[in-house]
Amino acid sequence: DAGVIQSPRHEVTEMGQEVTLRCKPISGHNSLFWYRQTMMRGLELLIYFNNNVPIDDSGMPEDRFSAKMPNASFSTLKIQPSEPRDSAVYFCASRPTGGNQPQHFGDGTRLSIL
Amino acid sequence: DQQVKQNSPSLSVQEGRISILNCDYTNSMFDYFLWYKKYPAEGPTFLISISSIKDKNEDGRFTVFLNKSAKHLSLHIVPSQPGDSAVYFCAASILSEKLVFGKGTKLTVNP
Numbered sequence: 479d480a481g482v483i484q485s486p487r488h489e490v491t492e493m494g495q496e497v498t499l500r501c502k503p504i505s506g507h508n509s510l511f512w513y514r515q516t517m518m519r520g521l522e523l524l525i526y527f528n529n530n531v532p533i534d535d536s537g538m539p540e541d542r543f544s545a546k547m548p549n550a551s552f553s554t555l556k557i558q559p560s561e562p563r564d565s566a567v568y569f570c571a572s573r574p575t576g577g578n579q580p581q582h583f584g585d586g587t588r589l590s591i592l
Numbered sequence: 593d594q595q596v597k598q599n600s601p602s603l604s605v606q607e608g609r610i611s612i613l614n615c616d617y618t619n620s621m622f623d624y625f626l627w628y629k630k631y632p633a634e635g636p637t638f639l640i641s642i643s644s645i646k647d648k649n650e651d652g653r654f655t656v657f658l659n660k661s662a663k664h665l666s667l668h669i670v671p672s673q674p675g676d677s678a679v680y681f682c683a684a685s686i687l688s689e690k691l692v693f694g695k696g697t698k699l700t701v702n703p
Binding site: 482511520521522523526533534569571573577578579580581582583584585586 | 624626628633634635636637638641643681688689690691692693694695696
């Protein structure tokens, strides 16, 4: 079975540029989560969707960050304009809705803003 | 404030011995707890979980213990193997929604 697929795996860009991270959840999973991992703050939730609807975006750091889920098999996290402090590893996770179900993570996108 | 804490950044054990990883939490509303294992350049992999209605859950070499009165959970790995060397994250949630993670404990199992 294919797991959560994220692209690109690595992204290096200059500050001020727009960055788009992509995620394909596991088929049949109705909930999708975006996390950011940094040395200082560890793994923190940015936003999550249930059935393609954003439920909680309280972790999104600034208006420069936005996330969409146009359908059940695709989500994007966009940063515009990007800044050096956005450098981190961004993970996407998905899980089935209902009951106690674990989230399954992709391998992440390592983002470096110069 | 850090709602989930893993106070040991690292742990080193000998192969074949028991590894015990600890986690404390502050929010009494948490009702579902999980452990994830993470290798470098990979995403966290789900290992084992426990609901707040239980105090123990076992899966092969891995056992998670939950002490609700102390707001403490632990992961026991017996026997430890070199392949278990990874960073282990404790996580907690309310109604299985948002996961709050600890900062991880790096486990090294020496042959």
